[in-house]
Amino acid sequence: MKKTIMKIVALSLVAVMMCVLLASCGGPSGEYGSDDYTLKFSGSKVTVSWKGFTQSYEMKGKFEMGKDDEGNKTITFTMEETEGESMLGDAAYAGAKAIFDGTKSYNSGSDDDGKYIEIGGLKFYKK
Numbered sequence: 001m002k003k004t005i006m007k008i009v010a011l012s013l014v015a016v017m018m019c020v021l022l023a024s025c026g027g028p029s030g031e032y033g034s035d036d037y038t039l040k041f042s043g044s045k046v047t048v049s050w051k052g053f054t055q056s057y058e059m060k061g062k063f064e065m066g067k068d069d070e071g072n073k074t075i076t077f078t079m080e081e082t083e084g085e086s087m088l089g090d091a092a093y094a095g096a097k098a099i100f101d102g103t104k105s106y107n108s109g110s111d112d113d114g115k116y117i118e119i120g121g122l123k124f125y126k127k
Contacts, residue, residue, distance in 0.1 A: 027065040027075060028108070028117050032124035037096070039124055046077065048100050052092050059096055065106070075106040075119060 028041045040047040041063070049058045061079035068074050079101045104120035115126040 027063060027106075031127040032117055033127050034122065034124050037099075037124070038127075046100075048079075048096060050092070050096060057092050057096070059093065059100065061100075066103070068103075068105075073106040074103050076103040077101050 028039075030041060032039045032041070037048055037050045040049075044062050044064065045060070046063045047058060047060050049056065051057070059079050061077055063078075064076045066074045066076060077100045079097060099120065099122070105118075107118040109116060109118075113125055116123045117126075118124075
């Protein structure tokens, strides 16, 4: 009886430790923003939105966390083509795709302004 209880406690501790480990290795979740862009992360999906001079824009896609050859964290975006982009070849989409498509450096932390993520050298603060 005592051995069974010890096994259950030990397995429970291992399960809790695995959950904590997996949660700490994951990517961003929730909403982050800068003066120019808002990023909404949910699971493996991301939505990037921003305002132009006359209208608002939005791109959707997926992201995946990884590491480069030196072991630094990376984030890889795969953005979907949007209706506005295919219709107009809009420069606003081209600029956003340059920032948010492909593999970028990734870091997270906090400073006096709050919790942030840093993607390709750009900081986005938790909203």
